[in-house]
Amino acid sequence: MVVNKDQYIIIVGCGRLGGYLANELSESSSNSVVVIDKNADAFERLNVSFSGFTIEADALETDVLINAKINKADVVVTTTNHDNVNIMVAQIAKSIFGVGHVIARLTDPSKEKVYEELNIETISPTALSAIEFKRIIMEGR
Amino acid sequence: MSMTKVLIIDDEKNIRMTIKNCLDESKYEVEVAVNGEDGFEKLSQNNYDLALMDIKMPGISGLELLKKIRENQIKTDVVMMTAYGTIDRAVEAMKLGAIDFLSKPFTPEEIRTVVEQVTSRKELKEDKLDSFNDLMEFSKYCIINHEYDKAIEYLKKAIALDVDSPEPHNLLGVLDEMNRDIRAAQKHYRAALALDPSHVAANKNLSRTTEYHYSMKGLDMGLNGLKTEGDDQENGSK
Numbered sequence: 001m002v003v004n005k006d007q008y009i010i011i012v013g014c015g016r017l018g019g020y021l022a023n024e025l026s027e028s029s030s031n032s033v034v035v036i037d038k039n040a041d042a043f044e045r046l047n048v049s050f051s052g053f054t055i056e057a058d059a060l061e062t063d064v065l066i067n068a069k070i071n072k073a074d075v076v077v078t079t080t081n082h083d084n085v086n087i088m089v090a091q092i093a094k095s096i097f098g099v100g101h102v103i104a105r106l107t108d109p110s111k112e113k114v115y116e117e118l119n120i121e122t123i124s125p126t127a128l129s130a131i132e133f134k135r136i137i138m139e140g141r
Numbered sequence: 142m143s144m145t146k147v148l149i150i151d152d153e154k155n156i157r158m159t160i161k162n163c164l165d166e167s168k169y170e171v172e173v174a175v176n177g178e179d180g181f182e183k184l185s186q187n188n189y190d191l192a193l194m195d196i197k198m199p200g201i202s203g204l205e206l207l208k209k210i211r212e213n214q215i216k217t218d219v220v221m222m223t224a225y226g227t228i229d230r231a232v233e234a235m236k237l238g239a240i241d242f243l244s245k246p247f248t249p250e251e252i253r254t255v256v257e258q259v260t261s262r263k264e265l266k267e268d269k270l271d272s273f274n275d276l277m278e279f280s281k282y283c284i285i286n287h288e289y290d291k292a293i294e295y296l297k298k299a300i301a302l303d304v305d306s307p308e309p310h311n312l313l314g315v316l317d318e319m320n321r322d323i324r325a326a327q328k329h330y331r332a333a334l335a336l337d338p339s340h341v342a343a344n345k346n347l348s349r350t351t352e353y354h355y356s357m358k359g360l361d362m363g364l365n366g367l368k369t370e371g372d373d374q375e376n377g378s379k
Contacts, residue, residue: 006163008248026155030162034246051158053246072248 010034010073012059012089013080017105017125019045021079026052034068059089065097075101083107090120144170145260146187150180150194150206151222156245160193163249164256177201184215191259193220193243196234207237218259218285222247231360232319238285240362270295273303280312289316307333307340311363314346318357323350 009025011018014037023046026033033052036059037043043054057064059078070076076093078086083106090104095118106112106124115122147169149157157173164171172189174180177198184192196203203221210217219239231242243255262278270276276299283292293316296309314329327350333343342363349359 006249008250026159030249032159032163032247032249032252048154049158051155051162053155053159055246068246069248072251 006030006032007074008032008034008069008072009075009077010036010065010068010070010093012036012076012078012086013105014039014042014045014054015079015081016045018042018077018079021077022052023047023050026050036064036068060085062092062096065089065092070097070099073097073099075099075103077103077105079105081107083111087111087114087118087120090115091118094118094120144168145191145256146170146172146189147256148172148174148180148183148187148189148192148217150174150177150192150198150203152176152195152198156195156222159247160252163252165253169256177203177206180206181209184210184217185213189217191218191220191256193222193256195222197224204233204237207234207239211237218263220255220259231362232357235284235315235319235362236287238287240281240284242362270298273299273306276302277308277312280309284316289319292316305336307337307343308363310336311340311343311346311361314343315360315362318346318350318360323355326350 009031011022011033014022014035018035019042022033022035025031027049034055035043035046035052036055036057038056038058040056046054055064055068059065070093076090076099078089080086086104086106090102093099094102103121103123104115106115106122107126109124109127112122112124145168147164149160149171151157152175161171161173172183174183177200180192180194181201194203194206201209207219220241220243221234221239222243222245224245241255241259243251258278262282265275265279265282267279270279276295280292280295280299283289283295293313296313299309310329310333314326314333317326317329327347330343330347330350333340334347340363342361345359345361349356
């Protein structure tokens with residue numbers, strides 16, 4: 001696997017998924033990771049060893065994304081619990097700011113079609129879990 | 142070649158780690174200070190080529206530290222780090238010999254670029270300034286050393302070399318504002334905007350100088366991504 005170094009990564013949402021991802025990514029040598037969340041308490045999920053930036057603000061506001069230097073981002077990941085927020089921020093990142101790599105969390109797998117039409121990569125923890133459960137069940141048969 | 146000694150002064154561990162991780166260990170010897178007091182102690186005891194300091198720290202702030210080190214004849218080059226791309230005391234920092242700003246959050250590339258620019262600036266020779274970038278960097282070097290007339294001379298030379306670039310016009314405007322010549326400053330901001338109507342710094346500077354209640358607060362030098370806005374945005378990035 002080729003590992004890209006020195007990436008500027010913006011994570012929207014510092015819930016369990018966003019926080020975990022931010023911790024993991026900031027451990028990789030010289031990545032610069034920015035986490036945006038409306039709720040300051042959410043940043044408590046970040047490890048003491050987290051090296052990166054936190055911005056307490058609403059990522060749906062374009063000014064917040066501009067201040068986060070989204071135009072310089074290599075990757076934008078949207079990880080909030082709300083599919084509509086994820087899709088909107090992902091679309092802004094892709095269409096307005098031309099971010100090369102945009103990945104969105106998808107809570108409801110039935111909305112995948114919408115993302116596909118927008119050419120946005122998605123990860124659905126629900127679908128991934130279901131597939132893994134199925135695999136374990138089938139192997140244990 | 143000897144290693145470049147860099148001191149990072151920031152009360153936030155994550156910022157210190159981000160910068161440290163981005164600087165190549167084979168080129169830079171990086172030390173950290175956890176606050177202004179610690180920074181002052183380290184700057185007084187050792188010679189650093191460059192200090193990156195957060196403008197907003199508990200205890201001694203970045204600007205107070207800058208003032209203190211200059212009073213103590215410590216001439217280390219300084220890059221001020223500002224939250225959320227904003228600073229309202231650019232002029233004060235400039236007068237104290239800090240013209241380089243790094244607005245948070247920063248990309249690995251931005252960190253390396255500003256460190257390389259500042260450290261290589263000292264090697265510029267006045268009689269060997271070949272490119273537009275050399276002239277711009279030398280102008281900044283003059284500003285840091287309070288040679289404002291010389292800075293203006295070299296900014297004009299930079300314009301002659303690249304007539305399409307708005308940056309020297311914006312910086313000339315900033316120098317005029319420092320000299321309290323608002324009309325001349327506005328002329329330069331307008332010239333910058335004529336070349337690039339979307340130039341953010343010149344746009345902001347022109348609107349600010351044409352406001353009924355004129356204030357230097359929010360002056361934008363348009364360097365290293367620096368954008369200057371009000372205090373209200375200073376609290377967003379941690």
